[in-house]
Amino acid sequence: MAANISQTAEAQRLRLWALTQALKSHGYAVEVAESDPLLAVPDALGSPVLVRCDSRPDCDGELWFTFPGGTAIAPADDDHIPDVVVAIKGQLAAQADG
Template sequence: MRGAGRAMDAPRERDLQRVRLWALAQALRAHGFAVELAESDPLLVVSGGPGVLVQVRCQVRDDCGGELWFRSANGVMIAPADDARLHEAVVAVKGLAVPDAGA
């Protein structure tokens, strides 16, 4: 029951957020990005192009049944924070980290 996630206690939810951010960090490292996980907050910082830092959080998205989603610092929802769609998050974060790569 994923919708029951809202009733989950805060420490457990925070642990799940950290695990999902850790998985994203490992995938981005495999693609050559420098990443850092914050100690005190479920936050991932990705070093991209010159002077580009992308901040990614993992938070509950109420309009998606309480699922965990990755979102950028400016509030843009990136992708669901699950193993099946981790590649979507990697592609999206890479696009934010190196915005002119496709130009």
């Protein structure tokens, strides 16, 4: 059981790292929590956009990127990283308009 938890934690870190690199390539600053599968994209005018990487029980435990509260963005795989970047940009734009 402990091995599964550490494998999941490592997979979460790797997926967040991949998302971090994608966001940085778009010019965004990104902060990654050390002890939580969470990253924050700071917003100059408001709160940062937070994104988690967690297992989704309704998807057989597959890792997904989510906003706080569990709002699903996309599976945490390479094919969906562009979708997550677009969703984060949308959140930042909505905050700027709000």
